[in-house]
Amino acid sequence: MTRTLVVVGNGMVGHRAVQALRDRDAEGTWRVVVLAEESRPAYDRVALSSYVDTWDAGTLSLPEHDESVQVRLGDPVRHIDRAAKVVTTASGHEQGYDALVLATGSRPFVPPVPGHDLPGCHVYRTIEDLDLIRASGGRSAVVIGGGLLGLEAANAVRLMGMAPKVVELAPRLMPLQVDEGGGALLRRQVERLGLEIHCGVSTVAVEAGGNGAAAGVSLADGTRLDADVVVFSAGIRPRDELARESGLAVGERGGILVDESCRTSDESIYAVGECACLEGRVYGLVGPGYAMAEVVADRLLGGGAVFPGADTSTKLKLLGVDVASFGDAHAASPGALEVVHNDPVSGSYRKLVVSDDAHVLLGGVLVGDASQYATLRPLVGRPLPADPGSLVAPAGGVDLALPDEAQVCSCHAVTKGQITCAINESGCTDVASVKSCTKAGTGCGSCVPMLKQLLDECGVVQSKALCEHFEQSRAELFEVVRATGIRTFSQLIAGYGKGRGCDICKPVVASILASLATGHVLDGEQAGLQDTNDRFLANLQRNGTYSVVPRIPGGEITPEKLLVIAEVARDFGLYTKITGGQRIDLFGATVDQLPPIWRRLVDAGFESGHAYGKALRTVKSCVGTTWCRYGVQDSVALAIDLELRYRGLRAPHKIKAGVSGCARECAEARGKDFGVIATELGWNLYVGGNGGFKPRHADLLVSDVDTETLVRVIDRFLMFYVRTADRLQRTAAWIEAMDGGLDHLREVIVDDSLGICADLESAMAEHIDSYQDEWRGVLEDPEKLARFSSFVNAPGVPDPTISFREERGQRVPTVQLGMPTEGLLAGPNISEVAAR
Amino acid sequence: MTAVDELTWTAVCEFGDLEPERGVAALLPGGEQVALFLTYAGTLHALSNVDPFSGAAVLSRGIVGDRTGMPVVSSPVYKQAFDLTTGQCLDEPDVRVRTYPVVVWDGFVRVGSP
Incomplete structure (x- = not known):
């Protein structure tokens, strides 16, 4: 029997929950109804700042659900009748449910300073927020909040042509992710881009100008910053009001309380993403939200999945600076030691957090150069392969041998063992095949360098050879032809290859010669290099x-x-x-x-x-x-x-x-x-x-x-x-x-x-x-023209194997089933060929 | 093997009409089509022109080259390679196309057929 799932909220996590369910529910046991507050289809909020590049909301679109999913946009749910299992929307629409998923997300936290609601004050969460900031035509901007979101907002404002000033209450930027040293480097790097940073100071008020709109921000240290645009991005608060009103249990500091199966205090109701409070925590990252979405999809289909614990590791490029933090980045574990390499000259900061005996990696922070993230993050909780000092040193060159069970791709939970198995047993020979075989590297992509390294370690020589006749790649052959002035295939293969070529290398060389503007593609020997299409220009x-x-x-x-x-x-x-x-x-x-x-x-x-x-x-x-x-x-x-x-x-x-x-x-x-x-x-x-x-x-x-x-x-x-x-x-x-x-x-x-x-x-x-027209070139050259004949001994006779029938008033080829018998000495039986 | 004197020899073109590694098609009196190839090394080969995988009479329009030194033509339709000497398909061991004896006599290329 078909049951009805109602999903309240159409953000990234709600969208993922529906997709995860549709992917697995092949029999269609659930009918899915999505009730959304926002009036536009689900989009990638994590990439919000890139909207400023194009002002094209379509670039952020998430894949559409199949037509069996009913999505009602712009009509938020206002009431849940848990006894009757019916939700009511703002427009009065009633929708019954067998299971309900709350994915209401969060709202930006706006500190209640005087003037916080003046015209010119904005938040940074939706496409509409960015449109409003753009439409304000502001010239000077202050961003309140120097965390991950605050810096994203600052970047967006900067791309709109304003030089933002950033105010952060904590003593450093991105206080949740990086430590003091990393924060200091991050600050220097973003200041170079023209950002003005004020850390360790609170905002006292937003001041109005003569027109009644925001004109400046005053800080606790007496500083006054000019601003006709103020953007609040100082954290988020879970949207749990619907749950509160329905009598569901909520956390002390907000968030709908859920257990490890993401179920709320009502067993028919789940909560996922930023509105949920799991083990006392509200996660503001999309990764844990996606993990919750997967858990719920599995539970709805009778599975026993539990929340795997959140990996809050982060690697991102903010304002052109690489920032990564993973594991216990702040050395909160008892006895944890920190090993730091700080090079302000080259602009790189690396810190590893290790156990008190310096044997086990607990976490780390990388700023400026986060290339080691892919190799270090999977080692968290494992014995270190080398002494920590050498691991943070520049170009450590230390062999980081991972154990098989170490997770290399955290987006899709793929271990090193699964990847090496795909290479050694399933015969994957390049990054692309490892990706399609294991899904590793298809999420955020940060582990792709690791995939290359594992291919190397497994002894896979990632050959660039074009074919058995040339060891060079196409690009290398191009350079050879360009540099040597060789203009025929025979010269090239004699000097740089072996044998007489094949249907791979000959068209490649023909293409290279053509790109280097060497006359007509059917001149002399070139004609024999061409695929049939190029040989007959059709x-x-x-x-x-x-x-x-x-x-x-x-x-x-x-x-x-x-x-x-x-x-x-x-x-x-x-x-x-x-x-x-x-x-x-x-x-x-x-x-x-x-x-x-x-x-x-x-x-x-x-x-x-x-x-x-x-x-x-x-x-x-x-x-x-x-x-x-x-x-x-x-x-x-x-x-x-x-x-x-x-x-x-x-x-x-x-x-x-x-x-x-x-x-x-x-x-x-x-x-x-x-x-x-x-x-x-x-x-x-x-x-x-x-x-x-x-x-x-x-x-x-x-x-x-x-x-x-x-x-x-x-x-x-x-x-x-x-x-x-x-x-x-x-x-x-x-x-x-x-x-x-x-x-x-x-x-x-x-x-x-x-x-x-x-x-x-x-x-x-x-x-x-x-450039010359190739067909004119043929028509003007009797020798080239002579090659356009069906038979060398009967130029005017058409090919007798070609026949046509008529379909919708036009001539189409007659379809031949199976292998022709003419000229065939041996072959599989007809039915096999027809099935090809 | 068919004895040579039982074959009909059809002169299809002058040897000078052929260019190395560029096949041509010829029509035999019985309506059969052959694909003629002159290799870079100067050897002459004749195979059925019909590509067994598509049924199209197009093997003469394939690219001529070698696989591990063995002269081959690749079908222009789905790219399977055929050994010019034996007609054996190198990608599908069960498939082989007919080869024809071919000689040059008196300046003419002659193809033998039963």
Whole structure:
């Protein structure tokens, strides 16, 4: 029988609880109703400060639940009738339940100082809070609270163009996570960014100016700070009022009391996340909240899960400074010893907390350089592999041999033993396969360096060899070709490889030669390196015919050109379909039909669309300012310019792009390798998106830039990708695999940290200058043209194995079941093949 | 093995028409299609042109290279490699395509078929 679960609250933890239940409740024994106070769908509040980068709330979205989950937004629950098991919302809606999960979260704590409610005073918790701060148009800001949230808020305010002053009651920043030494270093680092820090002092009042709004903040030490924006982020208080009103037990200092199964004093009601008080503690971190969500999902399905105890270890980058704390960071354990390495010159602070005999690691604090976090955190509670002094020393170089049961990934509770088992027994040979096999490294990602290290320790040589013929990676071969001036495959394999190549290395070398602007892709020996698609400049389809895609830059086309395509399709009997890239695909052409088809297309002004190549495909666009009522920039013109600029660029994989004329994003640019979205001030550039097997949204690289800057950054981005990515690596995977990821990419192609930008730009300029339409090149060269024949001894005879039938008024291939008998000497039986 | 004198020899092209590592297709009198390959080392091979995995007559359009020194063509459809000498598929041990005897005589490439 289906029972009803009602979840009160749609924050991150409530969302996770529903997702965890839906993932496991395959039989659908629970009908789920979510009643939310906020009127927008659940979003990632932990990443709230990044909202300021884009002002696009969509970037914070959490995955939507399947349609069986009913979510009622903007209608908070006001009353629980525990006897009748019915909740009532603000709008009067009544909803019965069999089980109730309270995930009401917390509210920001605003100290009751005089003036705390003046106009200009804000809190920092929701998207709406940030919108309000932005809309206030303030110039000077004070952030009350110098903890984790306070510094996040300060960062957000700073990104809005204000220089925030931070007031913290405790004697140091982030008092819960770091100690005095770490706090001192953190303070120095953030002061360098222009923040003004006041620690160890309380706020006395918010003072009003002549207009009745906040104008300043006065501190207990007599200091007065100018501020037309005051942001309170001085801690949180659990939202337990609904529970109190219903007579559920609450903690002394607030929070709905729950046991280790997250059950409240009413056995049909659970509480999870920041509103819950477990063993006397309220956890303000999302990690413990997620753990509670998992416990409840398990309990609802009859399991016996208990709260595993919270790992409050934290590693984050705040205002550009790495901060990590783990275990007993404050040496609260009896007899605990602290070993500290403090280097203010290089800006790094490391402290380990160890047992009184210095044998067991209890915790630690890392500020400035938290790279050791991944190796140290799993050692908490375990014997130290070396003396603590050498572990905190810079570049310790000490072998940290972890025991098998040590947890390497705390997000998914994966131990070292499980990972080494995946490597040794399941045959994982790289980080990606370890991730998909064990889920390790797929949460916060902080353990990824550890995964690499474990692969090394297990003796897995992470080979970069392209194939059996070349020991080099694609990027290395690119450099070889560039530096040596070698321009043929035979020379390259004779000098730098072995054998005669294969279907892996030959197309790679062909692509490298093409990227280096070495003439037509079918010139001389190059033709034999190409995959069939590039060899016939068309896309091979399942029955041996090809499809034809003329370039339609930006998706803009005149009726006259549309007529040409229609006539060609009609005259050659081609199946016609509109593609996702805003162009038209014509299917069913035989090899010998390709030249006459293209003769007509080229005569009408069309060029190759490179749909067949690992190359720039399309730059999709929305309608833009010319027609659209909402557009803020001319997206169509930019898309056409970009498509014409980069047409013909060969790359490690296909490149797709998009340009949207406003934040409504109708061109779906963030699903592209590079996507441009118009802003009122210029353009935002996003990189590393793709659809496909593993869809991914592109990340913001630069914002509000003018067209010239935009084009320069895209030039660099594409050329850097062409030179350094692996074979068949889309931009998303390329950025993900890069040491330092998107930040590193930005350093290289925006800040020019490697000094290569001028070179990248000139390489792109060379590509643009040397571009020629590949199909025109074939039509003008009788020798190339001669290769487009079905049979060397019967050029005019069509391939007799190709046949068509009709479907919805068009010609489609006849489907062949099983292996053909022609030419086959041995093969599995037909049914096996059909099942493939 | 079929005795050579029982075969029909079809002249399909001039030897000079072939380029190393670039296959061509030819049509035999019975309607069979063969894929002809000239390796970089100068040896000539003829296999059935039909890719057994897709049913498309396209093996001549595959990339020619080697696996551990053995000359192979990779199907352009799903990339399985076939030994040019024996027609054996190197990725599916149960699959082998027909090979044809091929000779160059009088400047012409001739393919033998029963």
